[in-house]
Amino acid sequence: MAHIIARGVSIEFPLYHMGARSLKKRLLASSPLRMRSDDANRVVVSALRDLNFSITRGERVALIGHNGAGKTTLLRTLAGIYEPVAGELEVAGIIGQMIDPGAGLDMDATGRENIVLRGLYRGMGEREAQLLAEEVAEFSGLGEFLDVPVRNYSSGMTVRLSFAMATAIKPQVLLMDEWFLAGDADFMAKAEQRLGRLVEGADVLVLATHEMGIVRRWCTRAMRLDAGRVVADGPVEQILGPEPVAG
Numbered sequence: 269m270a271h272i273i274a275r276g277v278s279i280e281f282p283l284y285h286m287g288a289r290s291l292k293k294r295l296l297a298s299s300p301l302r303m304r305s306d307d308a309n310r311v312v313v314s315a316l317r318d319l320n321f322s323i324t325r326g327e328r329v330a331l332i333g334h335n336g337a338g339k340t341t342l343l344r345t346l347a348g349i350y351e352p353v354a355g356e357l358e359v360a361g362i363i364g365q366m367i368d369p370g371a372g373l374d375m376d377a378t379g380r381e382n383i384v385l386r387g388l389y390r391g392m393g394e395r396e397a398q399l400l401a402e403e404v405a406e407f408s409g410l411g412e413f414l415d416v417p418v419r420n421y422s423s424g425m426t427v428r429l430s431f432a433m434a435t436a437i438k439p440q441v442l443l444m445d446e447w448f449l450a451g452d453a454d455f456m457a458k459a460e461q462r463l464g465r466l467v468e469g470a471d472v473l474v475l476a477t478h479e480m481g482i483v484r485r486w487c488t489r490a491m492r493l494d495a496g497r498v499v500a501d502g503p504v505e506q507i508l509g510p511e512p513v514a515g
């Protein structure tokens with residue numbers, strides 16, 4: 269059954285090009301909680317610090333917090349892109365991710381080839397993968413560009429393809445960053461419908477966003493991050509307060 273359990277999860281990033289001693293000293297002094305010097309005398313940023321939580325089937329969790337709070341880092345960690353430096357993480361279920369638009373695409377292959385490859389990788393047969401390509405092709409609206417190498421796509425086209433692919437394969441754990449809200453209006457109207465269906469079907473949703481309207485509409489629970497820590501976690505109404513009355 270789909271679920272996520274984090275026990276003491278921490279993520280750190282070494283900062284390179286921090287050779288100058290005065291700069292290093294200033295950084296460490298100005299941000300003593302977030303930055304430290306490691307055994308190799310490098311400055312490291314604590315992006316996530318000692319996270320403990322569990323998310324069970326049916327929960328739709330919003331990650332909220334200021335710029336740099338750690339939302340995207342947490343999504344990438346849940347997706348297995350980053351390895352915790354401490355703690356244990358268990359993510360059970362088929363993961364669908366909309367975190368980095370171009371991630372997992374072969375830039376030299378066409379859009380269609382990418383879709384078929386993804387299908388085969390997920391264990392589909394050739395015929396099923398071709399059907400998936402048809403479905404994604406129609407939804408993405410990429411037209412003849414579907415048979416052009418992805419390298420030649422505009423950034424908007426890459427988003428359309430990534431979005432269409434990620435939503436075509438019904439995931440049990442759906443991880444989303446808010447970039448998907450940035451598409452053109454036509455595509456977004458179609459996308460919202462599709463996403464709505466997917467969110468209903470996904471067992472677990474984790475969504476990072478600054479849009480409180482989205483949090484209220486789609487999520488059941490909110491986790492507020494601040495400087496890499498969870499500072500509040502609970503039902504959306506409790507964390508955000510009652511919805512402001514319009515007018």
Ligand SMILES: Nc1ncnc2c1ncn2[C@@H]1O[C@H](COP(=O)(O)OP(=O)(O)OP(=O)(O)O)[C@@H](O)[C@H]1O
Pocket residue numbers: 281282283313314315333334335336337338339340341342476
């Ligand atoms: N690849 C990296 N190398 C070094 N530091 C990083 C890296 N990725 C993130 N960080 C640092 O980790 C911290 C958390 O960043 P993250 O992008 O997760 O925040 P966020 O909450 O998603 O912010 P935003 O709302 O601006 O997208 C920040 O201090 C950031 O500078």
